[in-house]
Amino acid sequence: MNPVELIKKKREGAALSENEFKHLIDGYLSGEVTDYQISAFFMACFFQGMTPQETKTFTSLMINSGVVVDLSHIQGKKVDKHSTGGVGDKVSLILAPMVAACGVPVPMISGRGLGHTGGTLDKLESIPGFRTDLDLNEYKNVIQELNLVMIGQTAEIAPADKKMYALRDVTATVQCIPLIAGSILSKKIAEGIDALVLDVKTGRGAFMRSIEQATTLAHTLVHLAEEFGKETFAFLTNMDQPLGSTIGNWLEVVESVICLRSAGDIPYGSSDLMELTYAQGAAMVLLGGQANSLQEGRALCEQAIRSGTAYSKFIELIERQGGEISFIEDLDTYPRSRFSADIHATEDGFLTDINPLELGYAAISLGAGRIKVGEAIDPKAGIVLQKKTGEVVRAGDVILTIYTDREDQLLSVKERIRQAIKVGPSKVALEPLIYSLISKNGTRTWL
Numbered sequence: 001m002n003p004v005e006l007i008k009k010k011r012e013g014a015a016l017s018e019n020e021f022k023h024l025i026d027g028y029l030s031g032e033v034t035d036y037q038i039s040a041f042f043m044a045c046f047f048q049g050m051t052p053q054e055t056k057t058f059t060s061l062m063i064n065s066g067v068v069v070d071l072s073h074i075q076g077k078k079v080d081k082h083s084t085g086g087v088g089d090k091v092s093l094i095l096a097p098m099v100a101a102c103g104v105p106v107p108m109i110s111g112r113g114l115g116h117t118g119g120t121l122d123k124l125e126s127i128p129g130f131r132t133d134l135d136l137n138e139y140k141n142v143i144q145e146l147n148l149v150m151i152g153q154t155a156e157i158a159p160a161d162k163k164m165y166a167l168r169d170v171t172a173t174v175q176c177i178p179l180i181a182g183s184i185l186s187k188k189i190a191e192g193i194d195a196l197v198l199d200v201k202t203g204r205g206a207f208m209r210s211i212e213q214a215t216t217l218a219h220t221l222v223h224l225a226e227e228f229g230k231e232t233f234a235f236l237t238n239m240d241q242p243l244g245s246t247i248g249n250w251l252e253v254v255e256s257v258i259c260l261r262s263a264g265d266i267p268y269g270s271s272d273l274m275e276l277t278y279a280q281g282a283a284m285v286l287l288g289g290q291a292n293s294l295q296e297g298r299a300l301c302e303q304a305i306r307s308g309t310a311y312s313k314f315i316e317l318i319e320r321q322g323g324e325i326s327f328i329e330d331l332d333t334y335p336r337s338r339f340s341a342d343i344h345a346t347e348d349g350f351l352t353d354i355n356p357l358e359l360g361y362a363a364i365s366l367g368a369g370r371i372k373v374g375e376a377i378d379p380k381a382g383i384v385l386q387k388k389t390g391e392v393v394r395a396g397d398v399i400l401t402i403y404t405d406r407e408d409q410l411l412s413v414k415e416r417i418r419q420a421i422k423v424g425p426s427k428v429a430l431e432p433l434i435y436s437l438i439s440k441n442g443t444r445t446w447l
């Protein structure tokens with residue numbers, strides 16, 4: 001089979017057979033099909049899309065490009081969560097130990113920061129010593145011992161996605177629904193889950209800007225996952241301002257630890273973060289069979305935070321995966337950035353906008369993310385918000401503080417952030433944080 005013919009076939013809008021997809025995927029993994037050929041093929045997919053049958057075939061081949069982990073020896077329904085990516089989205093750091101503390105096994109495989117969005121792996125690795133590169137045997141041992149494990153994609157799990165994702169990132173072919181569906185579900189299904197909760201984000205800080213696109217993606221993911229026998233709930237959520245009060249790896253760990261230790265008193269600036277965490281937790285606990293309704297699931301999650309069992313689980317995880325818990329137990333012992341600067345309100349009024357996309361890019365310039373694949377990041381760098389959209393501000397109030405070791409970035413980042421923040425005379429109506437919950441039973445508007 002000639003890959004050029006297959007690219008042409010997709011370019012003209014025809015559907016590919018299983019054998020044809022297999023030829024491209026296997027060929028790409030073996031090196032017979034080149035980067036530029038797969039890039040051209042993805043661009044053809046971007047414009048022509050895929051039929052539902054093609055999307056299923058593609059996903060199945062991606063899943064089977066590596067090992068499909070068998071976790072059947074672990075009791076209980078294994079449930080994971082995946083977010084399509086946002087700014088300040090540290091939900092997984094609180095959610096995973098909270099749900100595990102409720103008795104649901106959580107095998108979580110996460111990614112690194114991508115574009116303007118942060119990644120759970122980078123956040124976890126900001127804890128000195130924490131290892132996200134466990135091999136499959138260790139992965140199985142840790143989930144068995146703790147009911148929880150948090151690692152990165154290994155070479156064995158969905159290797160086709162690992163290689164293709166990096167290529168899509170640099171060829172403007174990420175935002176293609178069948179490719180996203182195949183990418184997300186191949187990793188999740190191969191890691192050994194029974195059920196899945198998805199956070200499909202929409203808004204300026206998300207990859208799917210429009211609610212229509214995000215809704216289509218959520219339906220595609222739910223439908224496809226169910227076809228592979230994985231019960232799935234997808235939350236459609238808003239990413240029009242950063243989530244919680246921090247952006248940047250260690251800063252987000254700090255916010256998560258404060259929430260985990262809060263005994264249920266939600267810290268200032270973290271109410272949207274905890275709202276989303278409890279909603280997704282309730283769904284995971286329900287899917288994991290530890291509750292009979294979302295209300296019951298939420299009550300269990302709240303109890304796990306209130307009683308401190310979620311925090312204890314987090315500490316167990318860090319110790320088990322090699323992290324130094326002294327930094328978590330005494331957050332002030334962590335090294336500090338060399339420079340910091342406050343951004344002030346210049347007039348009285350209401351904070352009407354904090355653009356998450358701009359803040360995501362600003363955090364990268366401060367050192368919290370990468371411009372090139374594999375670049376080192378500064379775990380201390382980032383932004384702490386003192387105000388959120390909708391709040392009253394007075395001229396001179398600190399809206400946020402930036403932290404960095406890069407003195408040369410201070411001026412330009414401050415200017416970029418000033419442009420990204422708007423203060424107006426009247427309060428703006430906020431979009432709901434959670435629009436809806438989509439499952440095989442239909443769409444339920446979230447109240």
Ligand code: URA
Pocket residue numbers: 084085111165174179180181183184
């Ligand atoms: N997240 C993924 O894992 N894959 C995509 O294609 C997009 C977001």
